[in-house]
Amino acid sequence: xxxxxxLEAKSLACERGGRLIFNNLNFVVGGGELVELRGPNGAGxxxxxxxxxxxxxxxxxxxxxxxxxxxxxxxxxxIGHHEAIKPALTVKENLDFWANFQAGAANLAPFNLHQLAHxxxxxxxxxxxxxxxxxRLVSVMRPIWLLDEPTVGLDQSAVTNLRNxxxxxxxxxxxxxxxxxxxxxxxxxxxxxxxGGG
Amino acid sequence: xxxxKAILWRDLALARQQGGGLGAAFSxxxxxxxxxxxxxxxxxxxxxxxxxxMLWLSLLLAVLLTAEQIxxxxxxxxxxxxxxxxxxxxxxxxxxxxxxxxxxxxLPLAVIAPPLGLLLNLDINQLPIFWLSIIVxxxxxxxxxxxxxxxxxxxxxxxxxxxxxxxxxYIPVLIFGVSATTMLMGAQSAVPxxxxxxxxxxxxxxxxxxxCAAALRAYMR
Numbered sequence: 001x002x003x004x005x006x007l008e009a010k011s012l013a014c015e016r017g018g019r020l021i022f023n024n025l026n027f028v029v030g031g032g033e034l035v036e037l038r039g040p041n042g043a044g045x046x047x048x049x050x051x052x053x054x055x056x057x058x059x060x061x062x063x064x065x066x067x068x069x070x071x072x073x074x075x076x077x078x079i080g081h082h083e084a085i086k087p088a089l090t091v092k093e094n095l096d097f098w099a100n101f102q103a104g105a106a107n108l109a110p111f112n113l114h115q116l117a118h119x120x121x122x123x124x125x126x127x128x129x130x131x132x133x134x135x136r137l138v139s140v141m142r143p144i145w146l147l148d149e150p151t152v153g154l155d156q157s158a159v160t161n162l163r164n165x166x167x168x169x170x171x172x173x174x175x176x177x178x179x180x181x182x183x184x185x186x187x188x189x190x191x192x193x194x195x196g197g198g
Numbered sequence: 199x200x201x202x203k204a205i206l207w208r209d210l211a212l213a214r215q216q217g218g219g220l221g222a223a224f225s226x227x228x229x230x231x232x233x234x235x236x237x238x239x240x241x242x243x244x245x246x247x248x249x250x251x252m253l254w255l256s257l258l259l260a261v262l263l264t265a266e267q268i269x270x271x272x273x274x275x276x277x278x279x280x281x282x283x284x285x286x287x288x289x290x291x292x293x294x295x296x297x298x299x300x301x302x303x304x305l306p307l308a309v310i311a312p313p314l315g316l317l318l319n320l321d322i323n324q325l326p327i328f329w330l331s332i333i334v335x336x337x338x339x340x341x342x343x344x345x346x347x348x349x350x351x352x353x354x355x356x357x358x359x360x361x362x363x364x365x366x367x368y369i370p371v372l373i374f375g376v377s378a379t380t381m382l383m384g385a386q387s388a389v390p391x392x393x394x395x396x397x398x399x400x401x402x403x404x405x406x407x408x409x410c411a412a413a414l415r416a417y418m419r
């Protein structure tokens with residue numbers, strides 16, 4: 001579905017609150033690839049994902065997406081620590097909003113949210129909230145997935161569901177960058193290690 | 199366009215389900231209308247002269263009470279960050295959120311306020327022009343409230359700061375809103391004041407979203 005997408009970072013540096021978090025980071029990620037970001041707490045895994053999502057500006061260096069006419073931020077899904085879920089709305093209303101907002105169609109099936117569709121989101125457990133925000137990935141088609149600790153709070157079957165949607169996404173030529181401590185169980189994942197300044 | 203419509207519908211749904219502060223704001227206006235005659239005594243001529251000003255003042259403060267909530271929750275739960283990741287200009291998103299606030303808080307209050315004015319012995323002949331001016335002005339009040347809400351969105355207990363920031367900006371709206379009504383009593387035309395009020399509202403419509411977007415971007419860095 002997506003052909004020849006390449007995300008390229010050149011001598012990227014990130015600064016948060018006046019402290020240099022990482023420096024001179026280079027990588028090239030192509031379509032169909034999964035990259036795991038590894039490193040201790042504070043090494044800049046989340047910060048790197050936020051740079052790619054254009055939520056923060058890099059202190060130096062550049063990020064370039066080739067193979068797509070559109071801007072990086074509009075081609076990416078960012079699943080961060082904040083889940084952007086409104087407690088007063090139902091599960092389906094929450095997902096419908098993001099689907100309508102990003103011109104997609106709500107898809108509750110991949111993360112088994114059908115039975116919860118009409119429950120208010122304030123009743124959800126941590127793992128269920130996570131599944132709801134991960135459902136954005138499959139409701140709106142975007143080639144770049146930026147996942148920050150995607151498996152936190154998920155049970156075994158939800159992790160399997162996540163693996164399945166990632167697999168389908170990579171087959172379509174999308175690319176996935178995940179910050180994770182747990183092993184996603186991906187056979188040939190590339191790993192980018194962020195050392196961390198301590 | 200789909201994105202903006204989605205935000206408008208969601209904000210209307212949220213206001214309906216969790217209460218957008220309309221109830222509290224309405225109680226505030228009602229309290230003013232009930233207490234003012236008790237406070238200044240049963241002087242009908244004096245009440246009539248004060249009616250329009252009192253209603254404007256209570257609407258203005260009531261809208262200010264709800265300013266904090268316009269962007270705060272969306273900033274805290276990460277919704278605003280995701281809203282920047284589209285082709286839709288963030289300024290338009292800020293504008294739509296201000297308009298949702300107008301539709302759910304300021305406009306209903308502006309529609310209800312003039313009939314309440316009859317309790318303050320508001321001249322019934324003044325009612326149409328007062329209604330028109332307060333509805334036009336209420337949009338400016340919502341827009342300016344959204345500016346205060348955006349500037350204080352990332353602060354805990356930003357409510358006091360909102361008042362300090364926004365009250366000076368409310369002064370022109372208040373002056374021309376009230377004068378549109380009181381001009382009529384002095385047999386002068388209300389039209390110039392009404393036009394200036396309209397101009398202020400249009401100016402806010404253009405300028406405020408730019409400032410809101412800039413303020414919110416600063417919080418998301």
